[in-house]
Amino acid sequence: MLNAAPPLLHVDGLKKHFPIKKGLLTKTVGHVFAVDGVDLFIRPGETLGLVGESGCGKSTVGRCILRLYDPTQGRICFQGNDVAAIQGRDLIRFRTQVQMVFQDPYASLNPRMRVREIVGEAIRVHKLHPGRSWREQTAHLLREVGLSPDQMDRYAHEFSGGQRQRIGVARALAMQPKLIVADEPVSALDVSIQAQVLNLLDRLKERFELSYLVIAHDLGVVEHISDRIGVMYLGRIMETASDRDLYQKPLHPYTQALLSAVPKAEAGQRRKRRALLQGDVPSPINPPPGCRFHTRCPEAQSECRNIHPAMIEITPGHQVACHKYAEGGKDCP
């Protein structure tokens, strides 16, 4: 699906390094290179999935986009405006347009607030929906996410995990956002509940003309919900492609290994060996030089150990950062 609209969000060369402080004078002794040069964009109405293993920096990217972290380097543009430079009233507006859904529905809802306060607070504060009482609007939102408005006066602990995640989604929707960053929206939920929340997200996207950045470690979830997918490893994006290309023609050895490592839920899989990758992900405090993946890559060459591979485009929309494809592709702008 090629969509020519200008991107809603544009991230260019994003870096986020966290200092490691030690001792009485909190001297900086090193850095965690959590995100180390990430480019991505999201078009209006599009869902971009970011997939990767723990510690690859995918959540940090999400938090930088929301301006919960200030980037060390790089630019994040939302609707053409540099997010880092937004101030005053514009910042308040920005906060309403980009919302977040968190992983843990038990920790991300205030246990002392009733549902109507959790969902309705921001409507009151920002004076959204003039002409409609915030109570009406809250009831409307609860219905949209599949909860009953009768439950408005309850506290978060009275709900199950899946219902709490619905409350979290209603809270995000209350701001009439353009972009929702969903960080592992279903990984804390039971299998039979995951499908309910994924379907809800899909339905709301159509209904409210939303765009999503979905961050997850589960390839099945990411592929189901996304239009395009970026695969991250140790702070960098290794491959971006449409959902179909990524699944049918994975190019990067890491993507291939990830796809093959997922156990398949079907008959005849018994005792199939599929661990292609040995060892652990290196520490982001001391990332390896050259290609970040070369320490575990079954196809690593000598140049991979020294030279960081540039992102190259193989087919339209399918980009990969791997020396293997240096001949066949053209440089990305």
Added chain:
Amino acid sequence: MNSSKILEITELTTCFDTPEGLVRAVDGVSLVIESGRTLGVLGESGCGKSVTALSVMGLLPKPQGRISSGSIYFQGKDLVRKSPRTLRALRGSEMAMIFQEPMTSLNPVYTVGEQIAEAFTIHEHLPKKLGLQKARETLFQVGIPSPEQRIHEYPHQLSGGMRQRIMIAMAMACRPKLLIADEPSTALDVTIQAQILDLMLNLQEETGMSIMMITHDLGVVAEMSDHLAVMYAGKVVECAPVDVIFNAPGHPYTLGLMRSIPRPGRKFSSGKQALAEIPGIVPGLIDPPPGCLFAPRCDRAFERCRLEMPPLFNLKDQSGSSHGVRCWLAESMAQQPATQGGRT
């Protein structure tokens, strides 16, 4: 073939006293594991799969939890009737367990070498030095590089995958006949999960141990187990050889689970469509309603489902393997109610 059964659980009921009332976490569960085979136990949180495992190991939290009826025959001995002392001697030598979160199951103030060596000093009465020597060999066996260094390290110095390997090394130290693995790969990344599952399969081939694999992940079950028992709200709702269930799931809950997981690639073969949902949530186990506990969420439920709990019907398929399904819809296809569940 009585001799080849390593574990036979019959009509096990385990209760917990809670401030809200009595909870039957496990309610009449029957399972069989044959030696050298793997039984997968699949279910969502609160279905009783972990409590079944803790009942076998004699590790139920006291005093709230207790086995109120049923038997657990392990190598011909009923564990329900054994003293805590006898169970303690069996744990770690004849049967062992690994848990989901390796960091909370390892002792942070002892080196991993000391923790593994403990199994040898306690169960095999080896001197400490020899125990450490054996610990080193065990670490090598589970694929930990440079074990002579690692035995002197503490759990916090290791990665998640390494810690799970240490847990497996501890469990495997005395070559148990039965390994109970409770979500051993759930907390790990997929590439590390693949390594740990491969390791467990290799160790099983080498030692011929039986495995009870507890998980919520259909993919892990498909890859690891010979037989599968699906649990829902404290009961086994379906049990059969794993391929039988994946080819022809008999219980609406099993079918619902299979349809509800997003699988890579499916949307390209059959077009993007909404995932099939199982509506509603798992029922509470205090004062459960009569009838099938899945009936409120089941799209095929009828009158009888709400009134009467179905027995485990035995569907005989072409290959002759038994296929137990706890559903009234299976009644017409079954010859007689199955007497045993979870046969492997």
